[in-house]
Amino acid sequence: MRHIISILMENESGALSRVAGLFSARGYNIESLTVAPTEDGSLSRMTLVTHGSDEIIEQITKQLNKLIDVVKLNDLNMNQGNVNHIEREMMLIKVKHGSLRDEVSRLVDIFRGRIIDVDEHSYTVELTGTSDKLDAFIRALETDTILETVRSGVMGICRGEGALKL
């Protein structure tokens, strides 16, 4: 099963490589990984998307917790199912519009995206949502019209009062 794991870790130079190294050394897979400092400059927050059996996910969280730089973590899918967290991914995508300017812009509207840059041949579109939604947008486009895509990787947060905080 797919799991989103949120990690608070020391904002130190080696911390990211410890996490990445753990995953490659133990053969766990990483679907996506994003990391940035938090409002507390000494901490970074990482969101990691992985999948595996319950046993593997249990090992992953235990191994992550064992890293000295990991302060706290939360498996967003643990005991609460998908309904209890919110996830978002952002994509910037550059699309050739050619003679189909209107059609592309209508599609962007349908997906509640925004055109953030335009030139004579292309639109640059900003789109936020679940990964599925971004995938669906890509599928809706003709493959050969896509010039470039950049995706942020998934970020997640749990609903309500629960918070991953010190």
Added chain:
Amino acid sequence: MELSGAEIISTFLADEGVEYIFGYPGGSVLHIYDALFKQDKVKHVLVRHEQAAAHAADGYARSTGKVGVVLVTSGPGMTNAVTGIATAYMDSIPMVVISGQVPTAMIGSDAFQEVDSVGISRPCVKHNFLVKKLEDLAPTLRKAFYVASTGRPGPVLIDIPKDMTDPNVKMDYVYPSNVSMRSYNPNIKGNHKQVKKAVKLILSAKKPVMYTGGGVVLSNASNELRKIVDRLNLPITQTLMGLGAYPGTAKRSLGMLGMHGTYEANMAMHETDVLIAVGARFDDRVTGNLEKFCPDAKIIHIDIDPSSISKNVKVDVPIVGDVEEVLTDLITVLDELGVNEDETRFTNWWKEIEDWRKKKCLSYKKKKDVIQPQSVVEKLYKVTKGKAFVTSDVGQHQMFAAQYYLFDEPRQWINSGGLGTMGFGLPAAMGVQLAHPEATVACITGEGSIQMNIQELATCLQYGLPIKIINLNNKYLGMVRQWQEFFYEGRYAMSYMDTIPDFVKLAESYGHVGMQITNPADTEDALKEAFAMKDKLVFLDFLTDREANVYPMISAGKGHHEMQLAPESELI
């Protein structure tokens, strides 16, 4: 006190109570060596290869329970130490490694003797640090010792760029006695409810087995373990890393389990209904085929590292905590319940076990014309009255040592189990002998392994370490040969070396005593003669039966009940 970085290191080590550091100098650590030179509290032991520095510190740590300390230079100094660090890591040994690094400003420029020490060591240390500011130096050293020695112990590396130890840059130093790390809080106390649950399960068992490992030794929980085993009349089997925590000569000891474990231990594992795993990590050498592992058992597992629990085998009653704490709690629960020592508990189960014992799975044929390796270990046991510290290398000789020297005390048996590092035995013995100058220290090795750190004979002379080296010389990489005999139709690819040195002359050229023993009848006398030379290192080269095999053996894919025993022809 205004000190330079180098002086902070030497002063800190003294304040931390460090007795010995094991190391080898080089450019990036020269300031540190200079500071060490000017003091006399911390003694530095000069090895002949950095791998040996780590193994010696490791042997020191295993035999005392204290942190072993290593000092190496940048680049090749650090890379040479990696095998020793990884060895300590796999067996959870507390160690602090200080490595020199090129000056901060040159990091990343492919400077002379620069390697990414933090990157290289990352997968085989518990944690590592790169010191970037002088004011971080002392607190980092303190953290390193704290992390290395608490929770599940392990090696910690501190990489120190040369400019951090500059004699001209000084700052105020006080020993940082307090250490707090918000992200590191090992769980020491076990959950009391879980402990009660475990006791209930044990008392309801018909065929319980205690399976204990290195964690009992690391936790110094030998006394608690003995009390529980004896009070409940439990059969106990110990892993290669756990030997000695419970006396090997005691009647409730079934010996080692696993690949080369005893028949009775492995059969008991197969038949047990309640398995009590204590400070052991269900290693593949122990479990054999996981699908056939303890088919009828409910499993209790006590371990300080949550990631050890349910990693290979799903357990029913997990207890995260320090073995000593948890066992103490367990004894309290037994007291509360009024469970007293009762020799008749589990009588039927013991009857079954006695039947398995009758197989005498460790018997072997004693020949007149050629020395059997097993008999050398038995004679060594006799001559040292079972009281020596025994280190070993890796191979058949290691298994013979584990099977035939019955360890009665924890920390008496010192070997590389997890990584299985040939070359460990001699340098580890140096650390043991330095820590216990009056003790008898024997290193059981093979002609293959001993050559992997033979240069340390010079270190032994320099520091007057009267180690007795028991070389079980079968002129084969015996463990490899055995596998080739069993699984590759006897094609002995590269398991034979035809240019083996004359070990007697070699020992002599290093300034020690060498003896070669070829006649089985001379074994005991030779050992007596050697051990009588109290202040000499003696290298005993025993030419042993070349094709002796280690039995029992569980082959790949097999379960505990599918052991291969010594063929009849090889028995008495």
